[in-house]
Amino acid sequence: MKQYINLCQRIVEEGVWVNNARTGTRCLTVINADLEYDVAGNQFPLLTTRKSYFKPAIAELLGYLRGYDNAAQFRAIGCNTWNANANDNLAWLNNPHRKGEDDLGRVYGVQGRAWQKPDGSKLDQLQKLVTNLSKGIDDRGEILTFYNPGEFELGCLRPCMHTHTFSLLGDTLHLTSYQRSCDVPLGLNFNQVQCFVLLALIAQITGHKAGKVYHKIANAHIYENQLALMKEQLTRTPFPSPKLHINPRITSLADIETWVTVDDFSVEGYQHHPAINYPFSV
Ligand SMILES: Nc1nc(=O)c2c([nH]1)NC[C@@H]1CN(c3ccc(C(=O)N[C@@H](CCC(=O)O)C(=O)O)cc3)CN21
Numbered sequence: 001m002k003q004y005i006n007l008c009q010r011i012v013e014e015g016v017w018v019n020n021a022r023t024g025t026r027c028l029t030v031i032n033a034d035l036e037y038d039v040a041g042n043q044f045p046l047l048t049t050r051k052s053y054f055k056p057a058i059a060e061l062l063g064y065l066r067g068y069d070n071a072a073q074f075r076a077i078g079c080n081t082w083n084a085n086a087n088d089n090l091a092w093l094n095n096p097h098r099k100g101e102d103d104l105g106r107v108y109g110v111q112g113r114a115w116q117k118p119d120g121s122k123l124d125q126l127q128k129l130v131t132n133l134s135k136g137i138d139d140r141g142e143i144l145t146f147y148n149p150g151e152f153e154l155g156c157l158r159p160c161m162h163t164h165t166f167s168l169l170g171d172t173l174h175l176t177s178y179q180r181s182c183d184v185p186l187g188l189n190f191n192q193v194q195c196f197v198l199l200a201l202i203a204q205i206t207g208h209k210a211g212k213v214y215h216k217i218a219n220a221h222i223y224e225n226q227l228a229l230m231k232e233q234l235t236r237t238p239f240p241s242p243k244l245h246i247n248p249r250i251t252s253l254a255d256i257e258t259w260v261t262v263d264d265f266s267v268e269g270y271q272h273h274p275a276i277n278y279p280f281s282v
């Protein structure tokens, strides 16, 4: 929590105003932030200076891991975050590749599970790394990347947290995650949870101890219409981190693809301040 507060404080004190053409809302911006999450010590990075929702964040991650390409699929598992980008984003509504209501196009999980190869066949990046890690193999390229610049026009939004590199050191699995653009009041709340759960889950299904996540952000920003609320949030004193419990019956990628739901995840000891409803820029 301390590193999150430090980043928010840094943006408020040192941020530079940057106009954003896509949303039309300017952002107070800093470049380069490094966050770390201690999965081994189960310090779950759920925000405590406001009430935070971890289940939609985990649902969104499950959707990515399953290769979802439609906001209705995300809604069905408890995640509403893709409705606006699927259906209220003017550039996407006018894009001839959009296949209709709720379509997201070739975003995130589609790239992760079905990267299109030049010969027309599909590459499943996630299956490859799960197979290798399960055998104790780290080929120094155990990477899940959603970043496919050649297909940006085929999706509603370029991926923000776009690349996850898994590394085995002895029997401990670590994760380095890269993010190009971060809405600190709204998106980061979800992204911290997702980095933590991604390492915990992949370690669990590949039979390793989970170590640390190293989360690297290039552009970290607060939208102008969020700033006053953030200043209010920064006056609050954080509580200790809660703990995350994951159903131990999850043992394979097939489990994640078929029966796992957000109810297989629970938090213990979550103390928090009241909710803050931050505005969302599409
Ligand atoms: N401007 C912007 N910020 C983002 O964080 C963002 C995007 N766009 N577009 C794509 C996804 C969607 N994401 C989102 C969208 C909404 C919330 C949100 O409204 N969160 C609420 C709780 C939502 C709930 O209860 O389901 C929050 O208070 O954190 C969070 C992340 C992250 N991404």
Ligand SMILES: O=c1ccn([C@H]2C[C@H](O)[C@@H](COP(=O)(O)O)O2)c(=O)[nH]1
Residues within 6 Å of the ligand: 022, 157, 158, 160, 161, 181, 182, 183, 184, 186, 187, 188, 191
């Ligand atoms: O996981 C996510 C997804 C999105 N965001 C934020 C970061 C930006 O504020 C917008 C995306 O806009 P771009 O113009 O494509 O950068 O969404 C996030 O923080 N986390």
